Amino acid sequence: MDRKTVAIVGGSGYAGGEFLRLALGHPGLEVTQVTSRRFAGEFVHLVHPNLRGRTSLKFIPPEKLEPADILVLALPHGAFLEEYERYLGLGKVVLDLSADFRLKDPALYEKYYGRPHPFPEELPRWVYAVPELYRERIRTADRLAGAGCNATATLLALYPLFRAGLLQPRPVFVTLLISTSAAGREAGPASHHPERAGSYRVYKATGHRHTAEVVENLPGRPEVHLTAIATDRVRGILMTAQAFLLDGWSERDVWQAYREAYGQEPFVRIVKQKKGLFRYPDPKVVEGTNYIDIGFELEADTGRLVVISALDNLVKGTAGHALQALNIRMGWPETLGLDFPGFHP
Template identity: 35%
Template sequence: MKVGIIGATGYTGQELVRLLQNHPEIELAYLGSSSNSGAVYEEMFPQFSGLSSSLDAGSGPGLGTGKLDDEQVPDLDVLFCALPHGLTAGRTAQWLNRGIKVIDLGADFRLKDGAVYEAWYKVQHPAQELLPEAVYGLPELYRDKIAGKTLVANPGCYPTATLLALAPLLRKGLLQKDGLIIDAKSGVSGAGRGVALGNHFSEVNENFKAYGVASHRHTPEIEQQLTEAAGAELLVNFTPHLVPMIRGILATIYAQVTPGVTEADLKACWQEQYEEEEFMHILPEGIWPQTKFALGSNHSFLQLKIDPRTGRAILVSALDNLVKGASGQAVQNMNLICGLPENMGLKMRGLWP
């Protein structure tokens, strides 16, 4: 299959290139960038030396132009879009009409209500008519809805870590819907490759801070999917934190259990949901998730405990924000919509040390 990436110079774009180079059914035919038009990819990223010779002749030895016109994209089977919000949706209909399947790693198709998108992202949605066509791409929860689709909204990294822990338990009514608290930490790569003072080494190193308090844009995405799982509208307190490391997300979630529910009930629910899932791991008693378990891989790790004093469940979820939280999950979705084995190109385990 011929595959292309727009936004190929960002962290998620680079991660897609790395993963797709190991995919046996893929020809990486096009790389595009909105900010590095005409650059030679392997000169920017020497770890991909030799890549240019495999690119489609229409894209030349370097990146596609920064205009992102439909005509710039050659005929492809799948196009990954790793762009900031607002830059993908307005062009998507043209690609779909050409028979190109689109996987959006940005935020343009994650929210089903255009008004909610506009409220949180402060821009008008450029293609609201496509929102009903987009499927939310979290395979472990929505596999049957994803298979065979042509437009996939790849979830955000924080929502992925949160939903994998919470959604099955809410579906079964094992947790109360009120008072959900999500305390999550991410490595600096989650902020993207753009230049910002708060991401400079001297600002981040030996520092630990909350950001986006009561205002982070992943909040409505989390609430939308948890509302669907619970069958009733709910709200969450979501607070992200920046950790002085490059990769990884660790989410610690607090939820009141439904009266009579035990720790064994919660774990049995997870086990039922994930026992056949290659990328999901419910850890043995006493072993708690660490970001390094998942480093460089598409694997996720879960553990929980009920505090007997408060009756509150404590759920911990860990993953690599650039792989399962973004590009690895996008490849997983590509495999699903194209009828390939879901684990193809994703069999690597975490790096340690």
């Protein structure tokens, strides 16, 4: 296999560090550069101790970045936009893990990010890197925009139902229980241990930014409302959505919709067991993996359908689906470097 060089910008954060972990174990990738202003000159394993013995790389300042076959940007939202042309010139394939180019509709971007997009003409050139939805577009894309973790958990769970036309034209209400690592590496008062430990805090009751990704990528642009609750788990998202089936449809039809959409997908598992401890998706089961587990329960007398999904926010929610998309783009097996099955217990 012809190895491709990879440079990771913003490699000291959780998203960049997770992509680095996956890339170091990938037979087709050679990580040559990892940037960090704060830790420039320090060994990577000073910040990511799980990588001791896996790499002798040191962080470099972003100003010293040299061209690579693949450039992975793991910067805070908006930072890529400040040096857009420079970074584009440093990678033959550019993979952005931030929200800067996820949306195609400039009006949606302005609504949820509070300012006009500085490069609206560039938005159509980026492919939303969700393999289950846009695999064919990803194959030929040189600009890939990674999805948001909450958007991934919601979008993949609901997409088959809207595609099959099973739901009533009513608002869908989504609740997301989110882990601490989703907030990023930088600490603040809300992440201080005495304040966060044991806490379940509603931090975004309305207007969550990932709503825009969900609405834009679901068939028919339905009305979907997200509420985000911060937990004290380190990794993982548990999503529940409340929707209503059209009259005349049954649980069998729901099963069929998921089978048609995901029957051949390597990282989507439909979880619906009648007995045992694991009858529904659980973030603990998918921790460290690129799987998303999806389940559902129908309240037959009302038609209320409760849809449940679980994923690791740093893997399937961020770096994992990005690497999955990169595998597709490079013509490699889609599961390459992503076959870790998780832990139990």
